[in-house]
Amino acid sequence: MNLPTPNKFAITQGLSWISRSFSLFGKGAGIWIVMLLLFIGINLGLTMVPFLELLPTVLAPGFTVGFYIGCRAIQKGEMLQIDYLFNGFKLKGRLLIRLGLFFFLWNIVIYLITSLFLQMNLTDEQARVLSAAQTQEQMAKLLTDDPALMSTILNAAL
Numbered sequence: 001m002n003l004p005t006p007n008k009f010a011i012t013q014g015l016s017w018i019s020r021s022f023s024l025f026g027k028g029a030g031i032w033i034v035m036l037l038l039f040i041g042i043n044l045g046l047t048m049v050p051f052l053e054l055l056p057t058v059l060a061p062g063f064t065v066g067f068y069i070g071c072r073a074i075q076k077g078e079m080l081q082i083d084y085l086f087n088g089f090k091l092k093g094r095l096l097i098r099l100g101l102f103f104f105l106w107n108i109v110i111y112l113i114t115s116l117f118l119q120m121n122l123t124d125e126q127a128r129v130l131s132a133a134q135t136q137e138q139m140a141k142l143l144t145d146d147p148a149l150m151s152t153i154l155n156a157a158l
Contacts, residue, residue, distance in 0.1 A: 057107065058103075067084075
């Protein structure tokens with residue numbers, strides 16, 4: 001498989017991109033902040049509803065395109081509008097949702113593979129200790145108190 005050769009740019013070019021991004025933000029800072037808060041609110045709201053908590057992963061590409069559309073509008077000299085956040089779904093909704101579903105399914109595959117490696121590498125005692133943890137605090141304490149357990153989990157994840 002032939003991969004394209006990456007482009008090389010001087011560090012000054014990267015600094016120029018960063019300064020231009022601040023310029024884009026400055027031309028509609030209030031609207032950008034409202035769009036970001038709306039995006040975060042939608043994601044948080046969905047994650048709190050049973051069976052919908054995975055939906056933000058599927059919708060992420062559509063929202064990302066919406067932010068991109070907002071950037072392009074400002075570059076063209078247009079006024080930024082809050083509804084640009086949802087324009088990705090209007091333009092290529094099905095394709096972006098399929099991309100989100102692919103990303104979601106790929107995450108499940110990675111999770112399953114990691115879980116399999118973890119089960120293969122945990123001792124019976126480590127598995128018993130891990131399953132006894134009821135809260136995040138208990139889990140954190142277990143991992144900090146037992147470097148071997150932390151090492152096993154990290155090795156499975158990598």
